[in-house]
Amino acid sequence: MALAHWGGHPWLVLLCACAWGHPKSLDQREDVRNCSVSPPYLPVTAVNTTAQLTALRQQMYTQNLSAYIVPDTDAHMSEYIGEYDQRRAWITGFTGSAGVAVVTMGKASLWTDSRYWTQAERQMDCNWELHKEVGTTPVVTWLLTEIPVGARVGVDPFLFSISMFFPQFLCVSTPARETRPR
Numbered sequence: 001m002a003l004a005h006w007g008g009h010p011w012l013v014l015l016c017a018c019a020w021g022h023p024k025s026l027d028q029r030e031d032v033r034n035c036s037v038s039p040p041y042l043p044v045t046a047v048n049t050t051a052q053l054t055a056l057r058q059q060m061y062t063q064n065l066s067a068y069i070v071p072d073t074d075a076h077m078s079e080y081i082g083e084y085d086q087r088r089a090w091i092t093g094f095t096g097s098a099g100v101a102v103v104t105m106g107k108a109s110l111w112t113d114s115r116y117w118t119q120a121e122r123q124m125d126c127n128w129e130l131h132k133e134v135g136t137t138p139v140v141t142w143l144l145t146e147i148p149v150g151a152r153v154g155v156d157p158f159l160f161s162i163s164m165f166f167p168q169f170l171c172v173s174t175p176a177r178e179t180r181p182r
């Protein structure tokens with residue numbers, strides 16, 4: 001009965017075949033994450049960072065820190081770093097050579113340049129916001145809107161040189177945010 005019905009309307013079969021051929025909206029790329037759909041779409045290359053963020057936030061809570069900055073370098077300020085030093089890659093999932101991560105109790109953000117935007121959208125899960133900006137200023141500006149006056153920001157002092165003015169910049173840019181070597 002059903003067969004006869006379909007047989008009588010070959011155009012309907014054709015229509016369905018066409019629909020199956022293009023099941024996805026052309027807006028949606030399969031290789032990058034989409035955090036604006038529910039549930040979020042994650043490509044197979046995305047890293048689930050929930051456990052890493054929970055572990056870091058537990059430490060931040062213990063140390064009474066409102067934010068923690070994870071830069072992309074090692075203790076020698078290298079651009080290309082050994083696996084052991086891949087702190088930023090561990091916390092974000094993003095393995096590009098340039099990019100700074102900042103974690104607060106409620107948010108996790110990565111700043112990287114245009115070379116890496118697509119890679120970041122492939123590798124990061126929806127715990128992370130991607131900020132398409134470079135340099136210290138946008139990071140500090142963001143941080144100052146996210147944390148209260150008097151809040152403490154954690155950094156690893158081995159990963160910041162005197163000439164890298166990140167922590168100092170944060171201290172002077174507004175009253176009384178403290179940067180704590182941790």
Ligand SMILES: *[C@@H]1O[C@H](CO)[C@@H](O)[C@H](O)[C@H]1NC(C)=O
Pocket residue numbers: 025027028029032033034035036037
């Ligand atoms: C995410 O999905 C929405 C709704 O389908 C779509 O409009 C948007 O373009 C998608 N974004 C990406 C990056 O694929």
Ligand SMILES: *[C@@H]1O[C@H](CO)[C@@H](O)[C@H](O)[C@H]1NC(C)=O
Pocket residue numbers: 048049050051
């Ligand atoms: C990510 O891992 C956590 C456990 O660490 C799990 O609860 C959660 O469901 C995972 N999320 C996704 C999207 O797989």
Ligand SMILES: *[C@@H]1O[C@H](CO)[C@@H](O)[C@H](O)[C@H]1NC(C)=O
Pocket residue numbers: 064066150151152
């Ligand atoms: C934690 O840090 C806040 C500033 O963000 C400070 O006011 C408070 O006294 C600190 N608490 C402890 C237990 O150190």
